[in-house]
Amino acid sequence: MEPKGDNIDRPLHPAGFMTCETGSNEGLPGCGSIDFTVAVVLPAGGSGERTGLLTPKQFCKFLNRPLISYTIQAFERVAWIENIVVVVAKDNLDLMVNIVQQFGHKKVTVVLGGSTRHRSIFKGLQAFQGRGDESPLTKPKVVIIHDAVRPFVEEDFLLKIAVAAREQGASGAIRPLVSTVIATTSEGYLDHSLERVKYRASEMPQGFMYDIIYQAYVQCSEADFEFGTECLHLALQYCGTNAKLIEGPSTLWKVTYKRDLFAAESIIKETLSQAACVVTGVCAESTQLAHALQKRLGALDMQVDIISTLLRSTGKFISKSWNFIHVTVSNSCLEDVQELVRTFEESGHAVLYPVVLILVQLDVSEQSSASERMAMLGAIRDVATEARRRNILLYGILLNHVQGAEKWQEAVENLSQITAALIKERNPALTGQLLWV
The missing domain is CATH 3.90.550.10 (Spore Coat Polysaccharide Biosynthesis Protein SpsA; Chain A)
Incomplete structure (x- = not known):
């Protein structure tokens, strides 16, 4: 480099x-x-x-x-x-x-x-x-x-x-x-x-x-x-x-x-932050967001690969990076996150360097209620506490699927900036937080 x-x-x-x-x-x-x-x-x-x-x-x-x-x-x-x-x-x-x-x-x-x-x-x-x-x-x-x-x-x-x-x-x-x-x-x-x-x-x-x-x-x-x-x-x-x-x-x-x-x-932080892997499901909204993230993070000099859920299940994606962004629209997304944490632990991928795992949940409904956000925050904190013991830093971001091309581009830009900052700083104090974009 x-x-x-x-x-x-x-x-x-x-x-x-x-x-x-x-x-x-x-x-x-x-x-x-x-x-x-x-x-x-x-x-x-x-x-x-x-x-x-x-x-x-x-x-x-x-x-x-x-x-x-x-x-x-x-x-x-x-x-x-x-x-x-x-x-x-x-x-x-x-x-x-x-x-x-x-x-x-x-x-x-x-x-x-x-x-x-x-x-x-x-x-x-x-x-x-x-x-x-x-x-x-x-x-x-x-x-x-x-x-x-x-x-x-x-x-x-x-x-x-x-x-x-x-x-x-x-x-x-x-x-x-x-x-x-x-x-x-x-x-x-x-x-x-x-x-x-x-x-x-x-x-x-x-x-x-x-x-x-x-x-x-x-x-x-x-x-x-x-x-x-x-x-x-x-x-x-x-x-x-x-x-x-x-x-x-x-x-x-x-x-x-x-x-x-x-x-x-x-x-070391700078070098670790040079690449990331976006893990996405098969739904159109999450795939669209994954590609938008790839483009914006690429503009920030980060190499980004997109991995589908099917390939993720093989565990072959792990060697690509120490930074992973899990994009989902599912309300049961924490089960997928827990599976990823187990995969990192079993492979020993987080032994030498802390792995960053960012959960991005795309809210395609009109808007999540305050009670739903609080419930998700509590669940993320529980998983993040356990993950941190394994040298895995888990962060959560809730992104509203806003209408209009200009507002959507602005939301994706904000998401990209926050994601890049979390990856570069690798701050354990922010794990378990739910950021709202």
Whole structure:
């Protein structure tokens, strides 16, 4: 997904973090191009002091998932990555194990980290060695080291890093410097500045031949373990391996401050809202409204598919989107909604991302009475409460079938705007509400 006329950094492709099934990356760059084993080490033992939050940033939640789960998924979806070792502090060991189980991560091994970043990385590398009766993970040819708080890494860039590491022994991501770097005196005055065009910022991911980076850590001094920050430097200093540096995309940014968590949530919400599926019955009125919605939401840059009730019963429509609009004229529509909720639950579709389900009831009678609307509101709230426990956000909209082409177009436009806003915001506080258009 390319930025459209602004400077907001976004993932290059929604599949970068929205693949439903592990390894389901058909058609993505690099699939099947690796003929050597690759594993990942994610150091996740930091305290996240700069966010100003009590919870370490890698475990902070948005859209009902901790940040580290998004990062794991970015690697887990890549078919040629065999194992992911997550290194955590002792206090967060049980939490990390629970995250792996709750969100169905399959390639992950959780290990106990050390007191510093380099010690934790070394612990992650040692997981492939095994001790005594332990059954070690398969030692990879190439290992990728990445920050647990950089969730938007794309497969095509991982491919470049892995191949360069295989060929050169080490590789790393770099980005242009945004600001000029200056040196200051001990009194706090300007000493000198660096010529920015000659320097780059070192980023993650970084790739290494496993034997090279492991031997580098074996030879590390206590000062390296305590104060070092750059893995590429260790490979150069102790193994003489000069890394191939590759300029990475702007989406490699790191969640450092509290505001970055909101930015990450916004990016994911925007990407989730790119597509929707309208589920409709066979009556002419609901079909007409479905096509009108498709046209208006399409004008808002949303890809919309229309699925009939017959196809819906097969469950094949689920993989199309995380947003569903159920259009009906039936007063017993909540039974259909409950069936959809059960379908989402049985398929596990709402495990990784909240599913938005909007019930649009077209009132083809003269007008619904207040008592009928209140009864419908109560019923929607009951279903929405249960659905929300399953990470399904249910909203209700009652649309009067007004007479006259101009008034009807206005009603459809209002419906489209409300629908798009509900899908984009994914606000749990509004679930169970009945909006009247």
